Amino acid sequence: MIKVTHVTKTYDDGKVRVEALRGINVEIKNGEFTAIVGPSGSGKTTLLNIIGGLDTPTEGNVIIGETNIAHLSENQLIDFRLNHIGFVFQSYNLIPVLTAKENVEFLMLLQNKSEAERDERTTKLLKAVGLEDQINKKPNEMSGGQQQRVAVARALASKPDFILADEPTANLDSASTANLLDIMYRLNQEENMTFVFSTHDQRVIDRAKRVITIEDGKILSDEIR
Amino acid sequence: MIVKIAFKNIWRNKLRSWVVITAIALGIFGGLAVISTATGLSKMRQNNAIRTYVSHLQLHDSAYLKYGRLDDTINQQADIITYLEKSKKVKGISPRLKVESFIQSAGGTSGVILNGIDPEKERQVTDLAEQCIAGNFLERYKQKPPIIISQKLATKLNARVKTTIQCSFTNNMGVPITGIFKVVDIFSTSNSMYDELNAFVRLEDLQNLTSIQGSHEIAVVLHEEKEVEQFREELISKFPNQHIASWRGIAPDLGYADKMMDLVMTLFLIIIMLALAFGIVNTMLMAVLERKKELGMLISVGMNKRKVFWMIIWESIFLALIAGPLGIFSTYLAVNFFGRVGIDLSFAAQGLRSIGLESTLFPILDDKYYVIISILVIITAILSCIYPALKALKLNPAETLRTA
Ligand SMILES: Nc1ncnc2c1ncn2[C@@H]1O[C@H](COP(=O)(O)OP(=O)(O)OP(=O)(O)O)[C@@H](O)[C@H]1O
Ligand SMILES: [Mg+2]
Numbered sequence: 001m002i003k004v005t006h007v008t009k010t011y012d013d014g015k016v017r018v019e020a021l022r023g024i025n026v027e028i029k030n031g032e033f034t035a036i037v038g039p040s041g042s043g044k045t046t047l048l049n050i051i052g053g054l055d056t057p058t059e060g061n062v063i064i065g066e067t068n069i070a071h072l073s074e075n076q077l078i079d080f081r082l083n084h085i086g087f088v089f090q091s092y093n094l095i096p097v098l099t100a101k102e103n104v105e106f107l108m109l110l111q112n113k114s115e116a117e118r119d120e121r122t123t124k125l126l127k128a129v130g131l132e133d134q135i136n137k138k139p140n141e142m143s144g145g146q147q148q149r150v151a152v153a154r155a156l157a158s159k160p161d162f163i164l165a166d167e168p169t170a171n172l173d174s175a176s177t178a179n180l181l182d183i184m185y186r187l188n189q190e191e192n193m194t195f196v197f198s199t200h201d202q203r204v205i206d207r208a209k210r211v212i213t214i215e216d217g218k219i220l221s222d223e224i225r
Numbered sequence: 226m227i228v229k230i231a232f233k234n235i236w237r238n239k240l241r242s243w244v245v246i247t248a249i250a251l252g253i254f255g256g257l258a259v260i261s262t263a264t265g266l267s268k269m270r271q272n273n274a275i276r277t278y279v280s281h282l283q284l285h286d287s288a289y290l291k292y293g294r295l296d297d298t299i300n301q302q303a304d305i306i307t308y309l310e311k312s313k314k315v316k317g318i319s320p321r322l323k324v325e326s327f328i329q330s331a332g333g334t335s336g337v338i339l340n341g342i343d344p345e346k347e348r349q350v351t352d353l354a355e356q357c358i359a360g361n362f363l364e365r366y367k368q369k370p371p372i373i374i375s376q377k378l379a380t381k382l383n384a385r386v387k388t389t390i391q392c393s394f395t396n397n398m399g400v401p402i403t404g405i406f407k408v409v410d411i412f413s414t415s416n417s418m419y420d421e422l423n424a425f426v427r428l429e430d431l432q433n434l435t436s437i438q439g440s441h442e443i444a445v446v447l448h449e450e451k452e453v454e455q456f457r458e459e460l461i462s463k464f465p466n467q468h469i470a471s472w473r474g475i476a477p478d479l480g481y482a483d484k485m486m487d488l489v490m491t492l493f494l495i496i497i498m499l500a501l502a503f504g505i506v507n508t509m510l511m512a513v514l515e516r517k518k519e520l521g522m523l524i525s526v527g528m529n530k531r532k533v534f535w536m537i538i539w540e541s542i543f544l545a546l547i548a549g550p551l552g553i554f555s556t557y558l559a560v561n562f563f564g565r566v567g568i569d570l571s572f573a574a575q576g577l578r579s580i581g582l583e584s585t586l587f588p589i590l591d592d593k594y595y596v597i598i599s600i601l602v603i604i605t606a607i608l609s610c611i612y613p614a615l616k617a618l619k620l621n622p623a624e625t626l627r628t629a
Contacts, residue, residue: 045627054525055623075529082527089525089626092518097233109226110528158527166626 002028002051002162002196007060009046009217020046022217024060028196030162033188035208036198043217044198045166051196052085052164053077065161082110086155086163088197090170093151094139100126100150101135107158125153129183145176149183156187162194169204181207227532231539238512245508246548249602252501253552254559256598259493261560261588262568263486268589271472271479276352277414278423279472279479280319280444281453282460287468289441295324295397298439305464309445314456316448317349320440322431326394328374328424332383337374337424339392341431341440350446353425357410359386363427365409370430372406375420376413384408392424396435404434498601502609509541509613520617521625530618537614538607545606549599560590 009021020043028034036044049055050062053069061070064084072080081087094103101122108118126132129149139147148168155163165184169177185207187193197204205211213220235242275281284305289297299305302320309318322341327334344363348354354362363371372390374382384390386408393403406426414420432438447456453471460469473480513520523533567585 049623052525054626078524078527078529081525082529087526089522092522092626095230095519095523097230097237106226107526110532154526 001030001063001065002026003061003063004047004051005061005063007047007050007057007062009043009050009055010058020217021050021057024214024217024219026212026219026222028162028194030194031188031192032194032196033185033207033209034194034196035205035211036196036214037200037205037211038214038220040200042215044214046217047214048164048166048196048198052087053081082107082158084161086158086160088148088151088155088163088165088168090167093154094147096139099136099138100131100142100153103139103150104153104157107154111158121157122153125156126150128156128187129153130179143176145172145179148172148176148180152180152183152187156193162196165195165197167198167200169199169201174203177201177203227536228539231536232543234512234536235540235543241508241511242544245504245544246551248504249501249545249548249606250552250555252497253549253598253602254556256494256497256601257553257556257590257594258559258588260490260594261556261564261590262586263490264590265564265586265588267479267483267486269586273415274476274479275446275450275472277356277416278351278419279476280350281447281450281472282445282457283470283475284443284445284460284464285441285468285470287466290468293325295435295437298322298437298441299443299467300439301464301467302439302443305443305467308463309443312456314447314449314452316446317346318446319343319346319350319444320428321347321442321444322428322435322437322439323441324394324431324435326392328378328382329391329393330382330384330388333381335378335381335421337378337392338422339372339394339431340423340425341428342425343428347425350444353412353414356412356414358412359410361386361410363409363425366407369405369407370426371409373410373412373425374408375423376411377417377420378424379408379411381421386410397437402434404430406430494598494601498605501602502605505541505544505606505609506612509537509610510616512540513537513613513617517620517625521620521622524620525622525626533617534614537617538610541606541610542603545603549602552602553595553599556590557595560588563588564590 004024004026007021007024008019011018011020024047036047038044046055050057053062053072057070061068063069067080069077069080095106098106104122104125105118108121122135123132126135129152131146131149131153134142134146139150142150151168152163169180172180181204184195184197188195199205208225210222210224212222284299286297286299288294306318306320309315319342324339324341326337326339328337342363344354348362357373361371363373369389372392374384374390379385382388382390388408390406390408391403392406393401396402412420428440447453457469457471460467520533524530564587567587569584570586571584
């Protein structure tokens, strides 16, 4: 469970002050398939970064499970991210010099998992995202859609509590978008994996089970379907 | 895993990696090349000096060195010579009688040291005989006693082979003495200062002229240079009244030259390492800044800073590990090749002669320098990528992911 209370985020570089988030309160339960939507500059990325421990809130708390991550040090945050949160970014998700298999394995190596466990899980995950025949390809030998599917498999590899995806389909054509969403949706249905993703794409929004709309750093609507 | 990624990362920009590898290899090569030529030069100077005039050891009477009087001859001469001739370590000995004298020809005058030598014995100690142009090392002569002077002195005196020359000095009683000699040969060594100051006559001729028996100096050459100091100790304990010096004591400048070389080499190495460091800092910094997004992603998904840091460090270690053997191997080949063939410096022969060098240089490299340079290069490589690696740690993952 993710519990965001009274979170504000103000960027202040001395010259310009930007209030990116102005008092966000939201609770995301396990097993949700939630889209965060809103116009450009509304604060979607900022919110996802704060939930994911990539950025710290100016005020307020972010409680994940039992942990208030607003109180963690930088190094504790890195460890927390490794063990509790899966990330899928818009681009630059993968390590270019490694194969699909090695990219998926990477987080498990950081977690010191045994080779047997790594092998088994990597094979299973790449199969789940439909890439069992691409395991030895490097990122630049795969399409954008395939790369994003590897990124989803990689995000799952560390057995996170939930997966955050900031505009994961922004660089994909509609077929790849649909395919990626199918995979995410199936993982959500079958494995009860929680997904929180931001998007501009109406077709993606249509697939979400809950849609949180933010504007100007505030929650405008919160709709559960 | 980190190590594996680091290794793969260096081949992402092949050209850049090869530039750095080449730079490091050249650095090693350059450093070792300087050291080996410098060592070669200094060894050459030493050998040259030992072979032409210093010898390995010289024995004098202590009083002779103090006062330089004609009758300060070596007083245990017979015992010493017997002892030396028996020793297996000794290759040759040459007793010399030395007299400071004016030398005069129809064409000019100068001051020299007349060295009374036994040509046969002298041949075993110095290569003076080989430096003579006419090949007559005080051996073939008619009525007048023979003398050999240097090319330099010959020019000064306007003398040639067959020119008659007059030498005059005062003996130990204060009586002026004059000897007439005939030039039978002209020599020239690689040390022009030595040339100008020395002339050679037969030992018995000079003994007759001065009415002094014995000699002032015994020059000794051993079979092995490395036994010199130990053999010197041996002689000192045996003949405590003699002054016995090794070539290091006789010509300390040869040793000073080594010290100078050390200093120059150290400076040179520092410069090479600084250049190397600068190159690596630059390249790795570029490699880090270029990969900001990727590094940001790695930190985002949970790769801790220690691992990111070591990944960058490993990248430079690999560059150094590839470059090191390359540089060392190419140096090894070059030093061995030129150590055998020699480097031809004849274009500068004239200048080199005046400082006691020959025109073919044989580089010498002590094995320890390969180790020293390799360690230095690797340390430099590691040290100089610490800054870029720290730069990578400063990356803010949220920021790097945001900037498109
Ligand atoms: N590092 C920063 N410094 C200053 N202002 C920032 C910074 N990061 C974001 N902002 C500002 O915060 C606001 C929210 O940005 P954010 O990226 O969260 O919006 P977004 O909803 O993700 O937009 P988009 O749909 O374009 O991705 C914007 O006005 C943005 O300019
Ligand atoms: Mg955004």
